[in-house]
Amino acid sequence: MGNRIAVTRSSMPSLDEYVDEIKELWDSHWLTNAGKKHEELRRVLMEYMGAEHLELFTNGHMAIELSLAALGLTEGEVITSPFTFVSTCHAIVRSGLKPVFCDIDPYDYTIDAEKIEGLINEKTVAVLPIHVYGNVCRIERIQEIAEKHGLKVIYDAAHTFGETYKGKGIGTYGDVSCFSFHATKVFNTIEGGAAVYRDPSLDEKLSQMRDFGIVDEERTAYIGPNAKMHEFSAAMGICNLRHVDDEIAKRAGVAERYRERLEGVRGIQLNKIQKEVRSNHAYFPVVINEDLFGTDRDTVFRELDRNNIGARKYFYPIVTRLDCYRDKYDSSDTPAALEISKRVLTLPMYADLEKKDVDRICDVILSCGR
């Protein structure tokens, strides 16, 4: 049966490469507070992402919370989708804002742009869509709606590191795009995150806000948390960024193998390939239609597990079904999100996943069908 295949595996440089990168820190004794590694990572990331403005954070979640704060969004409603990681919704609620849930497109799993306008009222201040699994939202339509109604657009871009849309870095769309550099993401700084934005005045605000709101020795302008990225994380990022294009190319090979094996199988919906998107192949989701496939998602999940293969019910349950939100929101308001969450599985995906392992995974899945 072989070793267990994990659903993901963090990218790492060689130990030598990392040790080389952190040697200077022993000489300088400068470990955090926008040191040399932090500034270098910021610079190389801006170049890589085609970003004019970028701030680093301790994680992707704080990038979202502090972006909302820096945009001056402290009360009102924010339209988002419940088909996401809990962080997105927590960031809205913890900022004193009210999430309003919009349904998703059942083929690319991002917010259904045509349903946004029906949710806008005088209290709406922003839209916070999620680029799910690396699938890009309907950017032009969302921008058009936001401009018409005077709303800010903050993208949860945690899944889209390294992507371009129409040849431009994905972070350059909307007012702010927030990225996660968590260990399980396509690019990691162990824990970490970034916000990419248009408005130059956010440079100073975000850099102060993530450091308790401190302006200088005697002035503190905001009631901010500590959300700074430290030098060891930045050094990890510098190393990982050198290899990220290779990693994405290898992920593309894994995705291709999955497609060769699963394309056209009755009852299995594969991720939509989007035009004009350079994908990062962050995840490989399959949506299982029990009536057509003959077996439901949970049975396939268990069968994979029994065969030592880790898949993930991601995102299940949807945010509005979680204990902390279920009493306040009605998950049946977003039927497509609810349905997809019950049918979706993300399959193992990482750069070094071998073709023979992909074949083993696909053999188990196919053996579940009729």
Ligand SMILES: *Cc1c(COP(=O)(O)O)cnc(C)c1O
């Ligand atoms: C990972 C993730 C986050 C949170 O990022 P952290 O770096 O873990 O704080 C937010 N939203 C989505 C969609 C994510 O996948």
